[in-house]
Amino acid sequence: MAGKEKPDVVHQNAIHVETIRKELRHQKLHTTFSINPHRKLHILTDKPMSRKPTEVITENTAFTEAFQKAHLEPKKKHAMPQTESQEIGWVSTPLIPTNQRFIFYRTSTDVTKYKESALRASS
Template sequence: MAGNEKVDMVHQNAIHIETIRKEQRHQKLHTEFSINPRMKLHVLPDKPMAAKPAEVIGENYFIEAFHRARQEPTKKYAMPMTESQEIGWVSAPLIPPNRGDKRLNFSRTSTDITKHKESALRAAN
């Protein structure tokens, strides 16, 4: 189409019908709903003078979904979901700690020279 030609009502209606058909082709009808895991649930107590309701048994699915939403990301997912989660994802030490290994533990040691210098510094103060 050239820039000068105007689209008449018939063409506009045809474009509109085609758009609606494309949208309807890709639509899904959702029939299963669940709670939003990011929403905080506040449990409010009953009114003091209200009659006591019968014991309400909650569905296990909602209780499990609530507890799953409150877990740490490392327990919820097998792999990090974002790049920022990759930092610190593996928090377990790569090798088991061994305090007797002198290559990895540099504990404070003192010799005759360091003891003498330490006592001289204490005396100066």
């Protein structure tokens, strides 16, 4: 029973060429890069005794807007919930408007005041 023979140089080259063609077909060239707005940036200050003049850094408005958008609440970023967990509490407006008739404040009578003072004394 003869085993599989090792491919010769021509076959290895053909396999290598086919592999490169597949890689080039699925390769995507990325030319635009930006800073991840979800990552915190640490700005380092100059050394206290350095005498070099400090650089004036111009403000990048696109980065500032992306950074501010990343720190918004999900309801302000998206029109609809993106995950199942976000569906809970997404609509936070009350279903029924508040009405003064249904607001019951806590009231105390002589009996409830006596019982509360008795419970406090016993504990």
